Amino acid sequence: MSVLRALRQVAASSSRACCSSCGSLWPLAPCDRTACSTGCCKSFLSIYVSFFGGFDTHSFWVAIADVVLSQKLAEELKYEKEAVADVPGEPEFLKTFKDQGIWEIQDVAGNDEVTLVRKFGNETIRMMFSIADIQNAEEEPEYEQEEGEGGEEQPPHSYPIRASFSITKGNAKGSINIDTMCQEGAFIIDNMSYYPDAQLGTELTAEADWKRRGLYIGPQFDTLDVSVQEEIEKWLQERGINENLATFVPEYSEFKEQKEYVRWLDNVKNFVDA
Structure with missing residues (x-):
């Protein structure tokens, strides 16, 4: 002993x-x-x-x-x-999301990033988001969340989570990458870029990141003509980048963050006890 x-x-x-x-x-x-x-x-x-x-x-x-x-x-x-003892197994929101059979969840224990992948025709769509954003989010003042005009209750505040999408085609070179902010049940697009090399657009290495910095990534989304913005948003909606997905992201972030926190506590305690 x-x-x-x-x-x-x-x-x-x-x-x-x-x-x-x-x-x-x-x-x-x-x-x-x-x-x-x-x-x-x-x-x-x-x-x-x-x-x-x-x-x-x-x-x-x-x-x-x-x-x-x-x-x-x-x-x-x-x-x-x-x-979390009262909710054994998977929560209902996660079961419902999986039952839809649209997105595959790639979640590695111990990592703070989550990847969702789906096929859409000859396209492969990947989405990445990080649970680290929910730890950095600032809480809104209570009075802003209680009541709106006419005494109506406002929907609960949703902290912003950065989410990036990459879209590639099996019969075409290049990739389209979209940087967004997921908040209040919607994806707010920051910019939409095109990379002539699909590997460059999807690779998560320091070298690829360095090469991307020297490329023109396109204008800020909100500077585009309004009609162009609307058509891009419709184009994304058809691919399942919609309100349903934007609602799932913060729910899953909280779910994963809780699991990672419990794992962290357990690992630290085991180390201290050794």
Whole structure:
């Protein structure tokens, strides 16, 4: 048994309580060992000394910090797991999305990026978004979300998530790439670019990114003629880049972020406990 596990067994029941004799907050603060008569602090020290053969202040408090951190991580892990315990398996929104059979979800555990892929005729459409955006989103003031004009409740605020699309054709060179912001159940297009080399437009390497920087990517979308904007939006709607998908993205982002957070807590706790 490691000294950390031995210390945890002693500290588990008293890490939040004061020593009844000396009043110290074991193991958060040192006790007055000369005044402690109950023996609880002495027993804690005796286990430490039995493992190390003596008392080293620095090593002792490092071990104590490990115990406290492990306990806090365990509490948070328990809370997060209980929060989703009422919804076993996949949530309903995800089952519904998969049942539609339009988009394939490519989600690698531990990654913050998600890829959706679909076929549309001879086209392959890929969409990428990152759950990191929901951690950086700023909350809107409460009064902006409560009521609108006439006392009507407004739809809940949706944090913006960047999403990029690449569209390639099996019988044509090149690719079209579209950068958007997914928010409030819609995709707001920033720009639409064309790359003569499909690999250049879809490759996620530093070299490809460097080459793309030197290319003309097209005008800002909102500077195009309004009729051109409308036709591009219709063109995307036909390919399933629509309100349904824009609603799914933030829902799945929250779902994945929760899973990754629980995995992170578990991994950190296991590392601290080792």
